[in-house]
Structure formats: C-alpha cells, structure tokens
Amino acid sequence: MKNVLFCILFLILTIGCSSERPANDADDLIRAVFRDDVAALRALLEKGVDVNTKCYHHGATALWAASVGSHLDIIKVLLESGADVNTKNTDGATALYVAAQNGHLENVKLLLESGADVNVKRKTDSTTALWIAAHNGQLNIVKLLLERKADMNAKASKDGKDYTPLSIAKEMGHTQTIKLLKEYGAKD
Numbered sequence: 690m691k692n693v694l695f696c697i698l699f700l701i702l703t704i705g706c707s708s709e710r711p712a713n714d715a716d717d718l719i720r721a722v723f724r725d726d727v728a729a730l731r732a733l734l735e736k737g738v739d740v741n742t743k744c745y746h747h748g749a750t751a752l753w754a755a756s757v758g759s760h761l762d763i764i765k766v767l768l769e770s771g772a773d774v775n776t777k778n779t780d781g782a783t784a785l786y787v788a789a790q791n792g793h794l795e796n797v798k799l800l801l802e803s804g805a806d807v808n809v810k811r812k813t814d815s816t817t818a819l820w821i822a823a824h825n826g827q828l829n830i831v832k833l834l835l836e837r838k839a840d841m842n843a844k845a846s847k848d849g850k851d852y853t854p855l856s857i858a859k860e861m862g863h864t865q866t867i868k869l870l871k872e873y874g875a876k877d
Contacts, residue, residue: 714738718751722763730766740770748779756784756796764799774805781812789818789834792827797834807839816845823854823870826863831870841875853877 718738721730730751734740743750752772755763764784768774777783785805788796797818801807810817819839822830824847831854835841844851855875858866 715742715744715750718742719744719749719754722751722755722760723758725760725763727762727766730763734766734770740767740772741776743776743778748777750776750778750784752776752784753778753782753787756788756793756800757791759793759796761795761799764796768799768803774800774803775809777809777812781810783809783818785809785818786811786816786821789822789827789830790825792825792830794827794829794833797830801833801837807834807837808843810843810845814846815843817843817854819843820845820852820854820857823858823863823866824861826858826861826866828863828865828869831866835869835873841870841873 714733717733718730718740721733740752741750750772752764752767752774753776755767774785775783782790783805785797785800785807786809788800807819808817816824817839819831819834819841820843822834841855842853844853845857846852847857852860853876855867855870856877858870859877
C-alpha cells in the first residue's frame with residue numbers, strides 16, 4: 690500500500706510541479722529524489738540549484754519529498770547542502786511530519802538530529818508529527834518524538850472533532866501507542 694501511495698505522490702509532485710508554470714529547479718530536484726539518484730542530485734546542487742526551492746503547485750521541497758519515502762542518503766545530501774529542515778509545504782507539513790506519517794524512523798531520527806522542530810503544526814488541521822504518528826500507530830516514532838519533548842497534549846482536528854495524540858490513538862485502536870502515551874503522562 691505504501692508503494693502505491695508513494696507512486697501516486699510521485700505523479701502528483703512531478704506532474705503538479707510543472708502543470709501551472711514552466712519547469713523549475715524544484716522539478717529536477719524532486720525527480721532526482723524519486724529516482725533515488727544521489728549523483729544527479731549532487732550535480733544539480735553543484736550547478737547552483739537552490740536546495741530549498743519549492744514546487745510551485747504543492748510547495749514541496751526536495752527534502753520534503755525525500756522524507757515521504759525512505760531516501761535516507763538523499764536526505765543526508767540535502768541536509769549537508771543546507772536544506773531548511775523546518776520548511777513547510779502549502780498544507781504546513783514539514784519533512785518531519787511526512788517522515789513520521791509514513792513510518793520512516795531513520796528519516797525521523799536524522800531530521801531531529803538536524804534540528805527539526807517537533808511541535809510544528811500543519812495549518813490545515815493543526816496536526817503535529819506526534820499526532821500523525823499516534824494516529825498511524827508508529828510506536829517507535831511516537832517514543833522518539835516523546836523523548837524529544839513533543840507536545841503530547843496538542844489538539845488537532847479530525848472530522849470536526851478535536852483529538853490529542855492519546856485520544857486519536859484510542860480512536861484508531863493502537864493499544865501499544867496508548868500505553869506509551871499514558872506512561873509519558875499524556876491526556877485525552
């Protein structure tokens with residue numbers, strides 16, 4: 690299922706990036722990311738392409754796109770090249786958010802080590818990396834984010850109702866995540 694979602698995202702980003710404007714540097718960077726082509730990525734960056742350039746349509750950067758998949762080597766190159774770890778796409782999601790959402794623990798670790806803010810809220814629904822990890826039952830990511838002092842009681846909206854990470858974990862039936870959040874003192 691993740692591969693299908695990844696392919697859909699790839700098509701949206703690569704087609705969506707250039708559908709309303711002429712191709713830009715973000716298109717080339719994102720194509721290199723999805724091909725997992727470190728050499729092409731390095732060549733673009735050495736040519737002077739801005740590592741933080743955004744896709745016009747979705748506001749995604751190459752770091753954001755790499756964090757959706759398990760492109761750890763690409764993420765390392767982008768961070769070494771000065772990628773802004775806290776840049777948001779048009780929905781307000783950061784690279785940390787999408788890495789947590791998709792269960793990429795190593796990506797999450799690297800992004801946190803590089804200064805990712807654990808408490809950034811998406812503007813569309815106020816969800817955080819911890820909230821989405823709890824929603825998806827990503828136990829190891831939830832633990833790591835809690836260790837990094839993520840706000841365990843931050844509320845976000847889903848279907849017109851406010852949920853904390855604990856209450857959404859309950860709603861989704863993730864018993865191990867519920868137990869862990871309670872151990873850290875989370876509230877509904």
